[in-house]
Amino acid sequence: MSALPLVKRTDPLMHESKRFEQQIEFLLELDALKGVLRRSYLLHSQRPENSAEHSWHIATMALVLAEYADRAVDVSRVAAMLLIHDAVEIDAGDTYCYDQAGARDKAQREKMAADRIFGILPPEQCRWFRDLWEEFEANQTPEAGFANAVDRLMPLLHNYYSGGKSWKEHGISTAMVRKRMEPLRDASKGLWDYALMLIDKAAAAGYLIPET
């Protein structure tokens, strides 16, 4: 968490400060992410996953699987990135990854959401979270590469281990999933190979529309 500006605050009555008020307002606002539903289903229930619990799951996944990153990564930076990578969905909603119409204005919708949501924070914390989110989206650094990899891999596991329920509902093909997994190739050869193997097994089980 090297880049997080950490200034000791010991002001008396700090909780009456504008800074603290902004931080609490941001934390209360985040609660809404628990109401943003994704297309994937839980493994132990028939209900769809929400974006808050998804963020928790993949931040933890990053801790467990960090050894498979092909480039050296600061794991705590990856985890922080994943904790807030979906915060913009509070305003912009979850755009299904195979929704071509939704993809067209996704960037614009999410940028506006980032302006408002991270903008609740005090300026330098706003900047820190905003930079982290933009780094994730740009997917150029080793940390962003690995964060994007686990963000793709977990839904593959969810889909595979729930019998392809969501894939079948949306008519998803083998080729579409393989394309979706491509960021894994540059981030982790091992996880990419694993993903390809799972896609083959999913295709064989009839969870995906075969390639023509």
Add this chain to the structure above:
Amino acid sequence: MSALPLVKRTDPLMHESKRFEQQIEFLLELDALKGVLRRSYLLHSQRPENSAEHSWHIATMALVLAEYADRAVDVSRVAAMLLIHDAVEIDAGDTYCYDQAGARDKAQREKMAADRIFGILPPEQCRWFRDLWEEFEANQTPEAGFANAVDRLMPLLHNYYSGGKSWKEHGISTAMVRKRMEPLRDASKGLWDYALMLIDKAAAAGYLIPET
């Protein structure tokens, strides 16, 4: 994340290794935490919060409020601790913090759960997560102190900003909440003062049973 053993894995066919299989099994098992319900209600909905989304919320909270820790803390270690602090609830369930009967065998139930759940992981990762969880429970280090503080503060916010709904359902008094918040005093004087102020406001609003 200084203590996390991070060994580069570049074995061909790593995904066929027992190690990788254990890691994936652990990550799939974690999904069940999304089905463990707490007593607190969401702010934007009438449904109870689950332990996975709660873990996400307070790990993020630790990043935002770290500046208020009275002792220097490694924020990424706090966040990692909070990501897994409730994993034992998959087996042990969420023991309501004001449930005196449940508190009696809580430690034993959670210890057994930790044996099984962290035991799914490869040995040195099991050790790492287990140590982190035990550190949280023992509440002696600066990181554990701050992690416990945010774990107490967020439910206070949830209860206060949902009109004391859960407190009223369970007949909770001002004195009970003040006692529950005590770990904040040693971790962050600023957050402790804030919590006391919120409790006073909650009492004045009739959300809590007054002290006799």
